[in-house]
Amino acid sequence: MGYKVAVVGATGNVGREMLNILAERQFPADEVVALASRRSLGTEVSYGDETLTTKDLDQFDFTGWDIALFAIGSDATKKYAPKVAEAGCIVIDNSSLYRYDPDVPLVVPEVNPEAVEGYAKKNIIANPNCSTAQMVVALKPLHDRAKIKRVVVSTYQSVSGSGKDAIDELWNQTKGVYVPGQEVEPSVYPKQIAFNVIPHIDVFLDDGSTKEEWKMVAETKKIVDPSIKVTATCVRVPVFVGHSEAINIETEDFLDEDEARDILREAPGIMVIDKREDGGYVTPVECVGDFATFISRIRQDSTIENGLNFWCVSDNLRKGAALNAVQIAETLGARVLKKG
Template sequence: MGYRIAVVGATGNVGREMLNILAERAFPVDEIAVLASRKSLGTEVSFGDKTLKTKDLDTFDFTGWDMALFAVGSEATKIYAPKAAKAGCVVIDNSSLYRYDADVPLIVPEVNPQAVHGYSKKNIIANPNCSTAQMVVALKPLHDRATIKRVVVSTYQSVSGAGKGGIDELWDQTKSIYNPTDSKPPKQFTKQIAFNVIPHIDVFMDSGETKEEWKMVAETKKIVDPKIKVTATCVRVPVFVGHSEAINIEFEEFLDEDEARDILRESPGIMVIDKREDGGYVTPIECVGDFATFISRIRQDSTIDNGLNLWCVSDNLRKGAALNAVQIAELLGRECLKKG
């Protein structure tokens, strides 16, 4: 037996990717509903070899549906997620709305699968921020071996993390560079993104951090270990898809780079490509469309007693959003909502 699944926000980048991944991974679906706002009503989306028409989220009845994968913003989630949860449909939410709620599990299946059993408190499971998701996949197996004290991370985040508007702005500005009469001033971002980098993602907080940087700190503590100290600098770069991170890790005990490489090679969800030669590492363009989180440039940090550096790259629309949501659905099905 399969599940009755609803995908909320099915016409957006992440919603479409959720549908692709559900089909690619042969998720056991008996029935699927694709939901969107009224302005997108009737828009066609693909699910495997099928073409589906979107239904109106505002009037949809979630009663009798097993899971709803939400790929809409926090404002819409605030309205519709409680309705779905109250109707008995488990919500897997990609927005930031419930990530810091103590009664809502925040899950990366390779890292804290046991947390899924906490879904029943509110019938909601939160999907972490895209930049956090790929980082904790790399941190957890190393933490299990040598206990992480502190993480310093600098991110290089693609424009798709800002949605379709971010992709369009990079494309339009890049073209306008070669056509000065067709100027494209920034709208989605605070400064020009084409041929530039912007050290600003989400809003600024009183501490001087941006909200994106704060999210990486809070979410890593919730998912992996509240004792880990994390500091982040999050930067938007002119890349369409794929987030990259330079991660510096300080451990309680010494961990040799060769052992770390072996541990990561054996860890779920990770692909190690780490050769000390030209091109012996992974860049964002090479990770697009892949399920894995790629790790390269593993090396000792000689400036501290127990330090390592590594480079981490992942498709943010997949592991950072849609794939992780589908993996949560798979985990929920195996552990909590067994059919047949």
């Protein structure tokens, strides 16, 4: 006997990826339904070899359904998630709404799988921010060995993290650079994104950081260890899919770069590609469509006593969103629900 799974927001980039990954990983589902708002009603989406026609989220009865994967943003989640949870269906939410709620577990299955067992307080589990998810997968095995004291991270985040309109904006602005008279003014972003980088993701906070940077700090503490100090600079770059991060860590105990490389090679969810030669590293273009978080450029930081630098790349629509949500569902099934 398998699960009954609803994908909420099935016509968006992340919702479509959720359906793809459920099929690719052969999640034990007896029934899968694609749900969307009324304006997307009747849209067809792919689920493996099947084509699903979206149904109306407003009218759908979640009674008897096991898991709902949410990819609809915080405002809509605030309206629908409590109703779905009250109907007995466990919500796995990709928005930021519940990430910092002490009664809602924030889960990356390679890092804190046991946290799913705390779902029962609200019948909701939160998926972390895309930039945090890939970073903590790399931090956890190193933290277990040498205890990380401080993290300094600079992110290079693709436009797909802002949705379809942002992808279109990059595409149209890029064409406009080459075709006189077809220039496209920024609308999604405050400045041109084509052939540019923007050190600004989400809103600015009083201390001068952005909310995206704050998310990385708060979520790393909740998922890995509240004692870890994190400082982040988050940058939007003209890449369609795939987030990159330059990460520096300071540990309590000395950790040799070769041992760190070996630890990461053995860690779940990680692929180490680290050759000190031209092209001996992974870039965003190469990670698209892959499940792994890729680690390259592992090296000692000689400016501090116990420091390491490394490069971290992942498909943000997968590990940063849809894949992690499906992995949470898998972990929930294995540790709690035990069906299928």
